[in-house]
Amino acid sequence: MARAHASTDIARLETLAEVNSALAGGSSLRAALQRVMQLLDRRDSVVCGSITLLNPDTGLLHVEASEGLASEGRSARYAIGEGVTGRVVESGKPVIVPRASKEPMFLNRARRKNLDRRDISFICVPIQTGKKSVGAISIDLPFEKGRDYPRYVKFLDVVATMIAQAIRVNHLVDAERQRLTEENVHLRGELQERYDFANIVGTSSPMRQVYGQVSQVAGANTTVLVRGESGTGKELIAHAIHYNSPRAKKPFIKVSCAALPDSLIESELFGYERGAFTGAQSRKKGRFELAQGGTLFLDEIGDLNPSTQVKLLRVLQEREFERLGGTEPVKVDVRLIAATNAALEKAIAAGTFREDLHYRLNVFAIFVPPLRERKTDVLLLADHFLERYGVEHGKQVRRISTPAIDILMAYHWPGNVRELENAMERAVLVCDGSVIHAHDLPPSLQTAEASGTVMSQSLGEAVDAYEKDLIEDALKATRGNRVRAASLLRSTERIVSYKVKKYAIDCGRYRT
Numbered sequence: 001m002a003r004a005h006a007s008t009d010i011a012r013l014e015t016l017a018e019v020n021s022a023l024a025g026g027s028s029l030r031a032a033l034q035r036v037m038q039l040l041d042r043r044d045s046v047v048c049g050s051i052t053l054l055n056p057d058t059g060l061l062h063v064e065a066s067e068g069l070a071s072e073g074r075s076a077r078y079a080i081g082e083g084v085t086g087r088v089v090e091s092g093k094p095v096i097v098p099r100a101s102k103e104p105m106f107l108n109r110a111r112r113k114n115l116d117r118r119d120i121s122f123i124c125v126p127i128q129t130g131k132k133s134v135g136a137i138s139i140d141l142p143f144e145k146g147r148d149y150p151r152y153v154k155f156l157d158v159v160a161t162m163i164a165q166a167i168r169v170n171h172l173v174d175a176e177r178q179r180l181t182e183e184n185v186h187l188r189g190e191l192q193e194r195y196d197f198a199n200i201v202g203t204s205s206p207m208r209q210v211y212g213q214v215s216q217v218a219g220a221n222t223t224v225l226v227r228g229e230s231g232t233g234k235e236l237i238a239h240a241i242h243y244n245s246p247r248a249k250k251p252f253i254k255v256s257c258a259a260l261p262d263s264l265i266e267s268e269l270f271g272y273e274r275g276a277f278t279g280a281q282s283r284k285k286g287r288f289e290l291a292q293g294g295t296l297f298l299d300e301i302g303d304l305n306p307s308t309q310v311k312l313l314r315v316l317q318e319r320e321f322e323r324l325g326g327t328e329p330v331k332v333d334v335r336l337i338a339a340t341n342a343a344l345e346k347a348i349a350a351g352t353f354r355e356d357l358h359y360r361l362n363v364f365a366i367f368v369p370p371l372r373e374r375k376t377d378v379l380l381l382a383d384h385f386l387e388r389y390g391v392e393h394g395k396q397v398r399r400i401s402t403p404a405i406d407i408l409m410a411y412h413w414p415g416n417v418r419e420l421e422n423a424m425e426r427a428v429l430v431c432d433g434s435v436i437h438a439h440d441l442p443p444s445l446q447t448a449e450a451s452g453t454v455m456s457q458s459l460g461e462a463v464d465a466y467e468k469d470l471i472e473d474a475l476k477a478t479r480g481n482r483v484r485a486a487s488l489l490r491s492t493e494r495i496v497s498y499k500v501k502k503y504a505i506d507c508g509r510y511r512t
């Protein structure tokens with residue numbers, strides 16, 4: 001007898017191991033539970049059995065997996081407390097009925113299927129996560145004298161614990177998936193907002209011309225070449241085209257042709273098949289495939305090497321390519337936007353850029369003007385970055401002082417908007433009040449050569465200019481009230497009045 005127990009125990013341990021791997025196997029919860037039922041059946045030839053789970057939305061129990069149940073049994077729903085299963089879930093305690101024929105309430109159960117003459121044993125254990133019952137395992141076994149029922153219940157209990165664990169993991173995964181989906185929707189919205197026209201700052205006439213071109217071309221599938229000096233906002237324009245096109249909900253994929261070495265760019269663009277080269281252990285999709293249905297942005301196209309230029313030309317002509325090491329052509333539906341800050345004409349003349357590729361890319365060209373040719377945008381952009389970085393660095397910077405504005409306007413901005421953005425971020429960081437002063441701007445803007453303005457001030461004049469600036473700021477803040485301006489400056493009204501006269505400040509200007 002003891003030997004028989006030992007061998008059943010070993011068999012059950014094996015079953016538990018299999019149950020465990022079924023639940024951890026990565027298939028859906030329902031499929032995993034069905035597999036568990038099959039394993040239980042195989043071990044103990046159950047008459048019928050089911051795993052019932054509580055649906056938190058309806059509050060009802062429904063059969064999630066079963067063996068040997070007729071179809072009406074599979075689709076049955078029970079309330080908690082209803083029937084044996086319902087009561088097990090309610091109480092959290094197992095029910096064991098070794099001989100159903102001896103229990104009046106189980107009579108019809110025993111008569112099910114064609115087992116009229118045989119007696120069955122009925123066992124039902126709850127599935128609990130924490131202290132909460134979330135379902136039950138019900139098993140009908142053929143009655144056998146000498147079966148060790150408490151041991152069998154213990155075994156089912158372990159199975160139930162494993163199932164509970166799987167359910168918990170499943171909920172976590174679902175919650176995580178839900179969170180990721182929500183985050184994705186949110187990020188898409190944010191991206192869209194970021195790259196809408198609304199976030200491109202500038203009302204100068206060259207920029208209005210650019211907006212016109214973007215809206216003209218966005219709706220079509222036309223290849224666009226965006227040109228302009230470094231830092232002028234070419235990438236922003238490429239985004240705006242994508243997010244204002246019918247492809248807005250599909251991917252926008254960027255490849256920086258200058259950042260990747262020649263040996264990598266082709267596999268990045270076109271992907272490769274397993275075994276295409278040493279180290280290619282599995283197939284990898286290229287950016288062209290990742291951009292399927294959307295837009296591929298080739299930044300700094302002028303840096304593309306000649307052999308990749310040939311392949312790109314072919315994709316543009318035939319809308320298909322092969323992965324590295326592959327023979328099957330891959331069809332793609334991708335809109336191409338390219339950008340360059342170099343004069344491609346020169347590269348063509350020098351023989352480093354293919355004329356036929358240029359011709360294909362240059363179907364529609366947008367030229368983003370340098371910042372020095374749209375001076376009226378400088379202040380708008382400066383204010384825009386002031387606000388953005390004020391929020392980002394948690395600083396309450398409200399405005400830019402007049403001398404600082406003069407410097408911004410006089411400077412020739414070789415690094416264009418990017419340089420202005422960096423200067424403003426730095427100013428926000430170093431500024432210790434609510435106003436950006438001239439000395440908060442980077443030194444490169446303040447030297448005579450760089451700003452293009454000759455510094456003709458003496459120290460005394462510079463100090464006076466700074467003092468005047470401080471007083472004007474204080475008067476602006478107090479709407480021309482000298483008493484309060486003086487207290488802001490931790491000075492006296494007498495001194496402030498004297499300086500107002502000295503610098504010929506018009507207080508009336510601030511009294512609005």
Ligand SMILES: Nc1ncnc2c1ncn2[C@@H]1O[C@H](COP(=O)(O)OP(=O)(O)OP(=O)(O)O)[C@@H](O)[C@H]1O
Nearest residue numbers: 200201202229230231232233234235236341417418
């Ligand atoms: N009109 C604009 N409004 C607001 N921000 C802008 C504008 N133009 C450029 N920027 C900002 O300036 C920075 C540089 O822009 P972007 O990267 O688009 O320039 P680029 O022309 O692609 O430069 P590069 O040639 O160096 O790659 C970015 O942070 C961008 O958000």
Ligand SMILES: [Mg+2]
Nearest residue numbers: 234235299339
């Ligand atoms: Mg760029």
